[in-house]
Amino acid sequence: DAGVIQSPRHEVTEMGQEVTLRCKxxxxxxxxxxxxxTMMRGLELLIYFNNNVPIDDSGMPEDRFSAKMPNASFSTxxxxxxxxxxxxxxxxxxSPYSAGGSTDTQYFGPGTRxxxx
Amino acid sequence: AQRVTQPEKLLSxxxxxxxxxxxxxxxxxxxxxxxxxxxxxxxxxxxxxHISRESIKGFTADLNKGETSFHLxxxxxxxxxxxxYYCAHTSGTYKYxxxxxxxxxxLA
Numbered sequence: 001d002a003g004v005i006q007s008p009r010h011e012v013t014e015m016g017q018e019v020t021l022r023c024k025x026x027x028x029x030x031x032x033x034x035x036x037x038t039m040m041r042g043l044e045l046l047i048y049f050n051n052n053v054p055i056d057d058s059g060m061p062e063d064r065f066s067a068k069m070p071n072a073s074f075s076t077x078x079x080x081x082x083x084x085x086x087x088x089x090x091x092x093x094x095s096p097y098s099a100g101g102s103t104d105t106q107y108f109g110p111g112t113r114x115x116x117x
Numbered sequence: 118a119q120r121v122t123q124p125e126k127l128l129s130x131x132x133x134x135x136x137x138x139x140x141x142x143x144x145x146x147x148x149x150x151x152x153x154x155x156x157x158x159x160x161x162x163x164x165x166x167h168i169s170r171e172s173i174k175g176f177t178a179d180l181n182k183g184e185t186s187f188h189l190x191x192x193x194x195x196x197x198x199x200x201x202y203y204c205a206h207t208s209g210t211y212k213y214x215x216x217x218x219x220x221x222x223x224l225a
Contacts (some may be wrong), residue, residue, distance in 0.1 A: 003160070031211050041125075042217030043161075043203055056212050091161065093213065104154075106213065108161040 004109035006092050012115045018036040021112045024073055025094030033106060034067055034077050035091040043091070049075065082116045089113050119144050121206050123216035130194050131224050138189040138219050140178075140204030149208050150180055151185040153215075155201040164189075165200070174198070194223045 005024040013019055025032045033048040047057040052069045060067070064083070071073040079086055089111045098104035120143045130136050142148055152164040165173045167180040167187060178189045187204060204216040 033213070035215075040217075043205075043215035045213055045215070048211060050211070056210075086174075086187075105163045105166075110160055 004092055004094050004107055006062060006090075006112050008112060009117075010090050010113050012117065013082055013103040014117050015083055016081045017116075018078065019061045019086075019114060019115070021084045021092075023077070023092030023109060024077045024078075025075070026090070026096075026107055027073065028092035028096065029099040029107070031095040032069060032075050033091075033093040034075070035093065036092060037089040037111070046077070064099070070116055079114075082114075087116050110116035118216050119123045119206065119208060121204050121214050123202075123204055123219050125219045126217070127220045127222065128221045129224060132196055133193050136189075136191045136194045136198070136221065136223075138142055138202050138204075138221065140187045140189065140216060142185050142187065142204075142209055142214075144185070144206060146208055148180075148208060150178070151207075151213075152176070152187075152189050153203045153205055155203070156161040157200070161203070194221075196223045196225060199223045203212035 024115045031050055034046040036044050036046055046059045047067045048055055049069045065079055067077045091111045092109040093106040095104050095106045122141045126137055150167040153161050154164040155161040176189055176191045178187050180187050182215050199222050201220050203218045206214045
């Protein structure tokens with residue numbers, strides 16, 4: 001199993017351009033998460049989905065950010081227009097449903113390092 | 118608001134010395150606490166969770182509800198323990214709150 005797959009691994013773009021990050025979760029996992037990692041703020045949850053439905057997007061910083069999950073095996077995080085302060089590592093993670101009442105382990109992708117010039 | 122605080126950005130210890138990475142959370146209910154670790158050039162991965170009450174790679178963490186803490190401890194640090202450590206909390210939902218992380222450097 002390749003685990004959670006993210007693409008691209010690195011993205012360099014210019015301010016004002018549209019950026020699309022992609023994620024393929026582990027097959028059978030019901031939950032998908034998008035995080036942003038920066039030195040100053042650590043790991044921040046942006047949005048998470050359950051069975052392809054967005055459950056909590058309170059961490060999405062601005063209207064410039066949007067996320068979709070059209071099916072169980074694919075999700076995108078889009079930034080339009082991008083700004084230099086969006087430079088960070090963006091992680092996707094997935095998690096199975098836990099019937100025991102507690103949350104289960106999150107499995108992280110390798111991350112996409114975004115640089116906005 | 119729920120919050121996880123890791124007061125140290127960087128912690129350096131010598132090999133063989135004890136290690137304690139601090140984590141405090143703010144939540145009045147029954148929290149679930151986790152420690153995730155990211156080794157160099159590897160993915161972020163679960164190290165341990167409080168409900169498992171197990172020791173992983175010699176690390177343990179005890180939930181102290183009175184002090185709202187979940188500090189990570191190891192009696193004798195190894196060089197391979199050098200990594201970025203994140204404390205995380207959920208309140209029974211899948212909404213994870215992570216701390217800002219502590220980079221542990223174990224010196225030879």
